[in-house]
Amino acid sequence: MPAPAVETAHFHLETRIPVASPEDTAASLVALLAGGDFAIADPAYLLDARGAPCGIVPLSRLLGAPPAARLATLALACPPAVRLGTDQEHVASHAIAHGVSAVPVVDRDGRWQGVVPPLALLEVLRHEHVEDLHRFAGIAHDAEVASRAIEEPPARRARHRLPWLLAGLGGSVLTALVMQRFEATLQANVAVAFFIPAIVYLADAVGTQSESIAVRGLSLSHKPLPALLGGELRTGALIGTVLSLLALLPIWLVLGDVRLAAAVAIALFASSCMATVIGFTLPWLLARTGADPAFGSGPLATILQDVLSLLIYFGVVVGLLG
Structure with missing residues (x-):
């Protein structure tokens, strides 16, 4: 798989997310959460037969449900997903518009890939905010040049100086x-x-x-x-x-x-x-x-x-x- 393009949803993708089927039970999802190593455990995402996200199960609903309850009966609507190639600024705007802390990501066929997590969204918002301020001030190019000058390999820095x-x-x-x-x-x-x-x-x-x-x-x-x-x-x-x-x-x-x-x-x-x-x-x-x-x-x-x-x-x- 090619490396993800920088400043896209793919670049910030987090795949360690609990997923289950709508037909699974509350007990099976609890067991999955207890035995797994997840970057984000709340909510769990439900995937349909073709692997597309079709709902979310918040932890608050799961813990109060009977063990035999089907997850489909506990699910809330899944927030609209973005594509892997969606620009990070649009991903952050998408999260704000829909009031979610993590944004589900799908491929071009609509199949589940993971989420853009909250910390990544915060970093994107900060980066885009600073970039916009630089652009409005007329120093966007200076900021990029300054960033490259201090982050480049030593040999390239020496060649410039x-x-x-x-x-x-x-x-x-x-x-x-x-x-x-x-x-x-x-x-x-x-x-x-x-x-x-x-x-x-x-x-x-x-x-x-x-x-x-x-x-x-x-x-x-x-x-x-x-x-x-x-x-x-x-x-x-x-x-x-x-x-x-x-x-x-x-x-x-x-x-x-x-x-x-x-x-x-x-x-x-x-x-x-x-x-x-x-x-x-x-x-x-x-x-x-x-x-x-x-x-x-x-x-x-x-x-x-x-x-x-x-x-x-x-x-x-x-x-x-x-």
């Missing part, structure tokens, strides 16, 4: 070339090197915050991208201003070099603005090209922010310190 990391590796070579280009500046004033880690780190940190906001918020906001980018850029400028002012005085007091302190402050401000723009727009650009921002935005944004923040810093240093 490595190309972006290799791009980052190439970018690190570019970073080294930038450092080499300004080797004379570093040799002339070794204190310039003291602040490279801080400037690079803060640019990455500001950019990471913007990336997180972009990935989470762009699909939910109805404002045009330029308006959102303008607001984020102003935020980056405000953050850069605060960081610059906090860095300016301590560097000046500790090193006694106002021009170096000013260079660091200006670089922090400009790098914060630059990192905000990159962190906010890169996920959007990747999504527009069909790439997954979860894989690409981090490595690409990091190397771009590193290279540009170094260029900004050294450019300001050369301009102010010569």
Whole structure:
């Protein structure tokens, strides 16, 4: 038998259900329940001569019946059944419409196959509810991609991630070339090197915050991208201003070099603005090209922010310190 299709009644089918004939007695059904290992024992289902469900016997009726009573006299109407290939969302809607906790399942000829049990129905309802919310919010595709990214085999995950990391590796070579280009500046004033880690780190940190906001918020906001980018850029400028002012005085007091302190402050401000723009727009650009921002935005944004923040810093240093 082929594997059941996902998101169908067949996929959720439970076959360990008590079944009997309408002609059987209450005593025989009690014995069956006592000696069997059933996933769901209430109710028992009655099948006619061709194997189609024709009634149910609730446990409350069975236990109060005379042992010799025919099950046909105890039976209630069987809820309408669904086919094996019925979509799981329709199965859940079917259960709600008929007020049942389990849905009988039949094949295309109407023969008994089992039921979709209560726990499966609850899981289907939860899954469909979340899926609908994602669809209404415009993030259904993102949810599917995120689910696959964390559930795929490790080899496939690595295949998706490595190309972006290799791009980052190439970018690190570019970073080294930038450092080499300004080797004379570093040799002339070794204190310039003291602040490279801080400037690079803060640019990455500001950019990471913007990336997180972009990935989470762009699909939910109805404002045009330029308006959102303008607001984020102003935020980056405000953050850069605060960081610059906090860095300016301590560097000046500790090193006694106002021009170096000013260079660091200006670089922090400009790098914060630059990192905000990159962190906010890169996920959007990747999504527009069909790439997954979860894989690409981090490595690409990091190397771009590193290279540009170094260029900004050294450019300001050369301009102010010569």
